[in-house]
Amino acid sequence: MTHINILDPGASPLDYYGFELRRHRESAGLTQRQLGDIVNYTGSLVGQIETARKLPTPEFSERVDAALGTGGLLSRLVGLVMRSRLPAWFQQVAELEARAVEICSFQTHMTLGLLQTDAYARAVLGALDQTDLDDRTAVRLARQRIFEKGEPPVFWAVLSEAALHQEIGGPKTMREQLAHLLSFENNSRINIQVLPFSAGEHAGLQGSFDLYRFASDPTIVYTESYGSGHPTANPDTVTDCSLRYDHLRASALSLRDSAELIRRAMEERYGEQRDSDGGPVA
Structure with missing residues (x-):
């Protein structure tokens, strides 16, 4: 113990x-x-964070900054702390997310991390490994703070319809996750399109990938395999994946139709089942 x-x-x-x-x-x-007592956390938790035995959260940091008048010091540090706790191979990707002015993501089977709810992220991360699950979930969700910046990135997500049907975490978790996607419906900087099964063969059959675009640096393509990530600025790869992404967006449903499909899946596939008296089925 430290x-x-x-x-x-x-x-x-x-x-x-x-x-x-x-x-x-x-x-x-x-x-x-x-x-x-001042920030509404236990003294034990304060002690654990002071001795580097517990991760601070952004909410904890904001409250302590206000209570101690630190000028936002801890809120600035917490992002660095969270990023340092990511797997080593993923830390560079978190840096790309933080610096990008535009992010384009294609996902084949599940909602990507930047749009995951707490329960959904917990189910994904805990599928085979329950160790330090609270901390690992908090670290993943902390990446979403890029959308709270004064100039957040423009974000495009194309999700395969399979992501709406792959039941992760159970019906309640899926309802919450799909409702979360719908919460961005009127956010012009976060755009979600669904690639329907009816699209048939498409430009993303080779797998998921992300594009990170910057104000002055070259565009980066990122792909992932088990336990490793593969960012590249190779011009040929960037050109190929940019073209693929344009085709994926063209094949996907419009923003409005995508929202309707998400809403339909949420209500019909994951809506509460009720008995003959109208009460929810346990």
Whole structure:
């Protein structure tokens, strides 16, 4: 167990966060319990974060920044902490997400991480491995804060209709996930299209991929396999995948029709089943 007196702020972003949290708390003359009472968390949790045994959340960081008057320091650090806890092979992708001005994603069988709900992400990440599931889920969801920036990226997602039918986490989780997708219906910066089964053969049959476009840097294509990611700026690959994505968007349903298909799947496939008296079936 790490002792607070020997915590090395240079050991990792998480250690640095804990060091700064403790320094500012002590400067304010507060115990861990007192700070916890102010921000509506337990003193034990404050202590665990200070000793780098627990990940801070963005919400915790914002509350502590306000309570201690740190000028947003911890809120700025928490993104670095979360990114550092991603698998090493994925950290570069998180950097691309954070810097991109436009992201185009094609997914063949499930909702991508940037649009996942807590329960859906937990089901995906916990399919074969339940270790540190709370922290791993929090780290995945923290990536979605790119949409809260002053200038968030323009985001295009083409989802295969299969993503609406692959039941991940059970009916309730799927209802919430599809409702979450519909919540972006009037957001001009987050655009979701469904590639219907009726499209037949299409330009994405080789698998899922993402395109990251930047203000001045070359476009990056990202593909993924088991336990590894493959970003490339190879011009031929970028040109090929950009053309493929244009064709996928053309083959997909319009934004409005996509929303209607998502809504129909949510209501008909994952709606509450009721008995003859109108009550929900357990």
